[in-house]
Amino acid sequence: MISTQRDVCLDMDRHLLLLLLLWSSGVQADEDHPDSAVIARLVGGASRCAGALEILYEGQWKPAWVFPSNPKTSDIICEHLDCGSAVSARNKGTNSSTLFIGGACVQGLNRLNSFCAVPYVRSTTTLDITCSGVPHRSTEFVRLVGGASRCEGTLELNYLSEWRPVKDYRWDREAAAAVCKHLDCGSAVSVGSRKHSVTSITSLPSVWRISGDCFSGSALRHCIRKGISTSVLHVTCSDSVRLLNGSSLCSGRLQVKSNQSWSSVCEADFDRQDAEVVCRELGCGPPSVLQGALYGEVEAPVWNKEFQCGGHESALLNCRSSGSARSSCSPGKAVGLTCLDSLAQPIIILTSMDGVSEAQQQGFQVSKGSSFTVSCSIQPQYPGGSFHLTFTSSDTKNNYTQPAVNHSANFPFPAAEPAQQGNYSCVYQVHVSSHKLSSESHLLSVTVSASPQTGGRWADGV
Template sequence: MIDSSRTTGWLISSDCVLSRSPLRDCATSDYTDQILKLTCSDSVRLLNGSSLCSGRLEVKSNQSWSSVCEADFDQQDAEVVCRELGCGPPSVLQGALYGEVEAPVWSKEFQCGGHESALLDCRSSGSAGNSCSPGKAVGLTCSEPVRLVGGASHCEGTLELKYLGEWRPVYDSLWSFKKAAVLCYYLDCGSAVSVTQRKESTWRSKWSISSDCVQPGILLRECAASHYNQFILNITCSDSVRLLNGSSLCSGRLEVKSNQSWSSVCEADFDQQDAEVVCREFGCGPPSVLQGALYGEVEAPVWSKEFQCGGHESALLDCRSSGSAGNSCSPGKAVGLTCSESDDVRLVGGPSRCAGTLELKHLREWRPMGYFHVSWTMKEAAVMCEHLDCGSAVSIEAAHSSYKAVWLIWSSCIVSKTPLRDCAISDHLDQILKLTCSDSVRLLNGSSLCSGRLEVKSNQSWSSVCEADFDQQDAEVVCRQLGCGPPLGLQGALYGEVEAPVWSKEFQCGGHESALLDCRSSGSARNSCSPGKAVGLTCSGRRGAAALMWFKITLFFY
């Protein structure tokens, strides 16, 4: 993508191109200052691969594509092809890895020195044959040129990608711990420790790469687009320990790296204090489970020393160790570790623990959560209120802040109830989140945020409310308390039946109170309800909807 003077062009979505629909069916006239420039290799291609940098090799000559026989191709030839295609060095060269020979067959043997810029620039000699045995077609996999620079080791620093012969920083605002973990593994580093989005003082060209592209088996260069901005990504991976095959970033089978090789750790050489150090090194909570083979069995080689951590060290390899009695483990004795990852979240600065600025403790640091337009809605607010054991969500708003850094969390992470630390990105925004939850009432299982089965909180416990102890005036108070409109329906068990415990008093609201627990009440004759008698309440839509919409539109243009 390059800048040009503004002109009329055809706008065609990438989905249309990938589906191979006729381009004219997707073309829309548009007025833009961005046009596309595309460069293809005119003489070599890789077919049927798992990425753009892998596949069965074919060479073009005299307007015809020919298969290449494995016997006529070696490692130096592979280096030239990978460079010509803008990929990293060859990682696998294996016959028929991506399909068998197809006629016609290239009739010469390549004799590259490895420094040439194109395969057809290499010297060649007549091949002894012009056909290949089945399974002898060149199958080539090139690596991807990705690196972290400017850090204390090759496992931390600014993320850069070499594409079209040029190293540039990579940027996309949606990168998260999960995405960083894929990259750390690719770089032969340990688990992901942090992801930071940083603003530079000057603008320069970057490779913009969607976070959706960061998955095992997909090359970053397949998604790279030229972009011009001030932001870069800094990623820190652990360079000496990692957890594999876990259900989250804070669990898995433990491996330790030494002398450029990863080793399994035997359960007999690892204890609770060692586990505390590993969990802290990854920025996770304390260890919750330490069990052999929980995430797979031992794989060779096996770490030959017993760890003797005090529990206070910042990294596992900082711990003292002694020679282990054995250098192998019985099957099922590999260290399987689960660190706790319950998110430390709080609301501060409000009138109660259920209202205020939303903060997350991550990497041992409390920071507010940043507000980014089109990211947070009442739906996300409701999930956070539930997480905080507060009532229903009442309001969400953005506030200006002078904080130096915030945690940026995307709404998709909240709704899916993914651990927030897996999605946290360090960022610099001047908008932070303020959230108000009801601290004493909530509506459950409703079709909207203003409907559901009513529960009341007292003494840190939630109780069902019996329909016989609740009337229309009580409902008016609850709907107002939750920031909703007047009650539309009040029907027992509309959103589920009574669950123990049951509220033991009858509400006697006048209808003007601001909160249900401000109402007078009297002792109820019962402490249980007949099935189907739980309060089911439906309030009309949220008050101030127009103001909220204006607020969101204003932020969007902001």
């Protein structure tokens, strides 16, 4: 037995450097191989959740050996197979050569990946695992923390018994709506990023990387990854109102939450001013359609008082209500509401013929006398509209207006002067159904230098 262990250790020498590189670059490697999840299985046991570990490698099933093996590594493998947690794990002999998988690589990524596997022809050892067979189905795997209520804050996920914030990677309100629904909150109001202040590379917060479309699916364990980031996801859900069965996040049958229960609202107890408050509370544009049974009939329980909003309130439950209670609601009279979709944020970009350089503190630089153009654009939502370019400096404020053509507009400046040094922003305005909607871009800071700058050809303020 001693000589066999010694031979195994000697045989590992040629692979040691490669394995160390794999282990130490686990998170970095995951960034470069987003689709590298592989199929694994356990064979020869009493069920699919017990037996010798095999990996599908280059189109063939191969026995696999994990070294060093420990309870966390085995738990990750069981989790990958949707088999709960590991009950036992042991090394077992096999008649064929095995794949060598660095256990530290698996732990670093919290999943199995093809680049963790190394063909190891002299080993005849495989890992035999018995999993509990009970998939993890904890309802408490997502939460919002640090906000004014449990329906607002930094999004955190609990994966493999570890809570971490989520990086803001390809998330939108549609994806955030899945989070709000899981938490039994109202509709998704907003989704954005928050920055962590860090003093050194070692103080970067650990995060889970997962795209929004994966969260709303069923394969969470296959696309979640470890990482570090200064930018994390912030989600705001409504505390007490939601729209169901609509064609967008800003349409549907209205429900109100009180005493931990969602209630339908009767059409007779709701008017245009009430609708103004709901649409604003949900981060949508003004109401365009208010009609009973537009998105389904009333369902019990039913809100039993009339809302009496003035139209200026920040939330529906902040409105006054009638003193008398309504005992019934006619069939088909549930409030159906369509709000205009809120405008996306415009994008502002600066281009210059002689190049633009980006400075982290001073902003973007153009050389004196050179031409530059500020471009405004927005994703297509409504036809027409106009862009207003706002310029502000310590002693000046100017506005320039251009019609939106193909959802964009250009503002050329033929010769940069010191007086054009300051902050620029794009404001998009459009009239929809007698309502005026507007949205403003991020600020773009511009400095004018005395000499030509070298650098890239464009810069943006998003």
